[in-house]
Amino acid sequence: MKVYGLIGYPLTHSFSQRYFSEKFSQENIQGCTYQNFSIPSMDEFPVVLTTPGLSGLNVTIPYKEAVIPFLDETDEVVKEIGACNCIRIEDGKKTGYNTDVIGFERSLQSGLQARHDKALVLGTGGAAKAVKWVLKKKGIPFLSVSRRPEPPETLSYADLTPDLIASHRLIINTTPLGMYPLVEECPPIDFNAVESNHFLFDLIYNPETTRFLQYGMDKGATTQNGFDMLIHQAEESWKIWNNLI
Numbered sequence: 001m002k003v004y005g006l007i008g009y010p011l012t013h014s015f016s017q018r019y020f021s022e023k024f025s026q027e028n029i030q031g032c033t034y035q036n037f038s039i040p041s042m043d044e045f046p047v048v049l050t051t052p053g054l055s056g057l058n059v060t061i062p063y064k065e066a067v068i069p070f071l072d073e074t075d076e077v078v079k080e081i082g083a084c085n086c087i088r089i090e091d092g093k094k095t096g097y098n099t100d101v102i103g104f105e106r107s108l109q110s111g112l113q114a115r116h117d118k119a120l121v122l123g124t125g126g127a128a129k130a131v132k133w134v135l136k137k138k139g140i141p142f143l144s145v146s147r148r149p150e151p152p153e154t155l156s157y158a159d160l161t162p163d164l165i166a167s168h169r170l171i172i173n174t175t176p177l178g179m180y181p182l183v184e185e186c187p188p189i190d191f192n193a194v195e196s197n198h199f200l201f202d203l204i205y206n207p208e209t210t211r212f213l214q215y216g217m218d219k220g221a222t223t224q225n226g227f228d229m230l231i232h233q234a235e236e237s238w239k240i241w242n243n244l245i
C-alpha cells in the first residue's frame with residue numbers, strides 16, 4: 001500500500017484528503033491511501049516518516065517553512081522562496097517541492113490580460129511568496145502590502161491611495177481575511193478605486209465568493225478564487241510523487 005498524506009496543524013478542514021480519496025476511487029487507482037497527519041509540533045514529524053509505505057506528503061500551515069531542514073533535497077523554487085508544500089519520498093530520500101507556485105501560475109493564466117501589468121500583493125506570508133515568485137517569472141512588477149510594512153519594499157494598507165489601486169489592475173489577496181468562518185472580513189482597501197479592467201484574485205476557496213471578490217464583481221472586475229489553484233497544486237503533487245513530470 002502506498003501512503004500519501006498531509007502534515008499541518010490543525011487539520012480540521014482539509015481539502016486534500018477528500019480530493020485524493022475521491023481521485024483514487026474515480027480513477028480506479030488501486031493500492032493508495034491518503035491520510036491526515038495532524039501534528040501539533042514538528043517534533044512529531046520523524047514519527048510520521050516511519051509510516052509504512054509513505055511515498056508523498058503535502059505540507060500546510062504552519063509547517064511549509066519548518067519542514068525544510070528535515071528534507072534531503074529541495075528544488076530550485078523551494079530554495080528561492082523558502083517554502084515547501086510537497087515532499088516526494090523515494091527509498092527514504094525526501095525531496096521538497098512547491099506546487100502552490102504551479103497552481104497559482106496556471107490559475108492566474110485563465111483571467112490574465114495584457115492590461116493586468118502591475119500587481120498589488122496583499123499579505124506577506126507563505127502563499128504570498130509563491131505568488132511573488134510567479135509574478136517575477138511573468139515579468140509583472142508588484143507592490144507588497146502588509147500590516148507591518150517595511151518601506152520601500154512593503155506598503156501599509158493606509159498607503160494604498162485610489163490612484164495606486166487604479167494603476168495596479170491585478171490585486172491578489174493572500175491574507176486569510178474573508179475565509180470561512182470569518183466570511184464578513186475583507187482586506188481594507190478602497191474598492192471605489194476598483195474598475196472593470198481590474199483582475200481580483202483571492203487565494204481563499206471557502207467561501208467560493210469572498211467579500212473581496214464580491215466587491216470586485218460589483219465593479220465589473222474579473223475575479224478568480226483559489227479553488228482552481230488548489231486543484232492544480234494537488235494534481236502537480238500527484239505527478240511529482242509518481243515521477244510523471
Ligand code: NAP
Pocket residue numbers: 061100103122123124125126127128145146147148174175176177179203204205226227229230231233
Ligand atoms: P500565512 O502564512 O498565515 O500568511 C498570511 C498573511 O496574511 C500573513 O503573513 C499576514 O501578512 C496576512 N494576514 C494574516 N492575518 C491577517 C489579518 N487579520 N489582517 C490582515 N492581514 C493578515 O498564510 P498563508 O499560508 O500565506 O495562506 C494565506 C491564505 O491563502 C489562506 O487563506 C490559505 O488558505 C490560502 N491559500 C490557498 C491556496 C490555494 O491553493 N488556493 C494555497 C495556499 C494558501 P502581514 O503580516 O504582512 O500583514
